[in-house]
Amino acid sequence: MNGKDSSIAVAPPAGRNVRWLVIALLALGVLIAYTDRMNLSTALPAIRASFPLSAAASGILLSAFFWSYTLLQIPAGWLVDRYGLKWPYAAGLFLWSAVSAATALVSSLNSLIAVRIVLGIGESIVTPASLRYIRENFAEHERGLPIGIYFSGTKYGPAVAAPIATYLILAYGWRWMFVLNGALCILWLVPWFFFVRDDRKIASVPDPGAANAVSWGAIFATPMMWGTCVATFCYMYFVYFCMTWMPTYFKDRFGLSLTASGWFTFMSFAGMATIAILAGWAADRLIAHGRNPVTVRKVFTLVGFVLAFSEVFAAFSHSTSIALFLAVFSLSGLGLATANYWALTQTLTPASASARVAGIQNTAANMAGIAAPWITGALVQKTGSFNAPLIAIGFWLVVGVGCYLVLVREKYALR
Numbered sequence: 295m296n297g298k299d300s301s302i303a304v305a306p307p308a309g310r311n312v313r314w315l316v317i318a319l320l321a322l323g324v325l326i327a328y329t330d331r332m333n334l335s336t337a338l339p340a341i342r343a344s345f346p347l348s349a350a351a352s353g354i355l356l357s358a359f360f361w362s363y364t365l366l367q368i369p370a371g372w373l374v375d376r377y378g379l380k381w382p383y384a385a386g387l388f389l390w391s392a393v394s395a396a397t398a399l400v401s402s403l404n405s406l407i408a409v410r411i412v413l414g415i416g417e418s419i420v421t422p423a424s425l426r427y428i429r430e431n432f433a434e435h436e437r438g439l440p441i442g443i444y445f446s447g448t449k450y451g452p453a454v455a456a457p458i459a460t461y462l463i464l465a466y467g468w469r470w471m472f473v474l475n476g477a478l479c480i481l482w483l484v485p486w487f488f489f490v491r492d493d494r495k496i497a498s499v500p501d502p503g504a505a506n507a508v509s510w511g512a513i514f515a516t517p518m519m520w521g522t523c524v525a526t527f528c529y530m531y532f533v534y535f536c537m538t539w540m541p542t543y544f545k546d547r548f549g550l551s552l553t554a555s556g557w558f559t560f561m562s563f564a565g566m567a568t569i570a571i572l573a574g575w576a577a578d579r580l581i582a583h584g585r586n587p588v589t590v591r592k593v594f595t596l597v598g599f600v601l602a603f604s605e606v607f608a609a610f611s612h613s614t615s616i617a618l619f620l621a622v623f624s625l626s627g628l629g630l631a632t633a634n635y636w637a638l639t640q641t642l643t644p645a646s647a648s649a650r651v652a653g654i655q656n657t658a659a660n661m662a663g664i665a666a667p668w669i670t671g672a673l674v675q676k677t678g679s680f681n682a683p684l685i686a687i688g689f690w691l692v693v694g695v696g697c698y699l700v701l702v703r704e705k706y707a708l709r
Contacts, residue, residue, distance in 0.1 A: 316490055322447060324444060325450050328451025329452075329458075330394040332451060333472065336556065337463055341406075352542075353667045357666075357668045359411070363415070363417055364414075367418060368653040368657055370422045375648075378492070379426060383419050387486075390415075391416075394472055395473050421653075425652040438574035439574045439633075441637045442573065442633030443574070445570055451563075452563040457556040508644055513647060513651060518642055522697075526658045527694075532690065539670050547680055548618065562626065565622060569626055570630075595631040597630050598635075600627075602627055602628035605684060609682075610681075639652075642706075651708070670686075
């Protein structure tokens with residue numbers, strides 16, 4: 295890879311200014327999505343007062359969203375490659391916002407699980423659609439910043455959700471929190487319909503190089519794809535532990551109030567989001583000055599994994615201050631990898647397979663969404679503490695580093 299991608303064209307007739315406005319909308323859209331999936335974690339202590347749940351049952355409930363979300367990532371990638379992003383994304387956002395609001399009507403654990411499954415169906419379109427837009431409208435040397443901005447929404451979402459959901463729960467109760475959160479998010483559709491062009495016809499027309507389009511078999515045959523998937527699972531295992539169990543972790547281990555837990559969660563994810571943007575921009579500058587894009591993005595990714603490993607030391611610390619610092623530092627440090635490990639995948643993938651590969655990668659990401667809350671709940675119930683879950687995070691991060699060193703290499707790029 296030489297840092298230049300001749301297959302990428304700036305989408306006409308949007309222009310350079312409009313494409314950044316669309317990036318802002320995509321970042322806001324994924325922020326809304328993560329807010330709607332994070333609010334259950336914040337509300338869980340209050341919900342457990344209404345529906346008595348064991349730690350293991352809570353873990354199953356927290357993972358339910360990811361059952362459908364994960365299953366539909368690859369179909370969503372195909373849908374976007376075929377029909378574009380405007381209308382599928384709009385339909386998905388309307389569905390998940392309405393379902394989030396409808397959570398207020400549940401009266402049992404089973405109905406809560408059902409609502410979370412439907413929420414996952416609605417949100418499945420988000421990442422394949424967003425990454426396809428970025429791939430088609432930004433060249434290699436400028437792709438890290440928009441990916442960083444987009445994925446900052448996945449971190450600002452949990453950061454914002456925690457204190458806002460906490461306030462709404464304390465002021466109005468957990469049911470009204472879901473109603474307000476879901477209903478207000480539908481307003482996002484107004485600028486979306488106004489600024490985003492209908493790209494159905496463009497998406498359904500084959501690329502000039504369609505004769506050389508990458509097959510499904512070729513995608514799954516390369517070690518790069520398998521290494522990317524396993525490493526993505528490892529990255530997201532830590533993130534989803536934080537998204538689903540962090541408020542309970544702060545409360546049970548340190549005795550923090552719901553408000554204090556919300557603010558520590560905010561600081562962790564806000565730090566990660568900010569560093570993700572800066573790291574994406576910094577990598578772009580290095581690539582624009584002639585550095586190898588694969589090497590640059592791998593270095594940022596590996597350093598992010600190494601810094602995230604510091605969370606393991608919280609399992610061996612008896613100091614509340616040190617453990618809380620490590621929770622914020624480790625997740626913020628992982629922000630170095632956020633934009634760059636997704637951009638690296640796009641660097642090693644041709645345009646004709648970008649949304650499909652994004653769907654495959656996001657499938658792996660959200661398998662961690664199923665595994666992390668479930669495994670954490672089981673380990674907490676079995677051991678009575680969070681030490682074993684923290685050690686499990688360290689194990690997966692080490693596996694991720696190995697994948698990027700051995701399997702995710704330029705010689706294994708899709709052609």
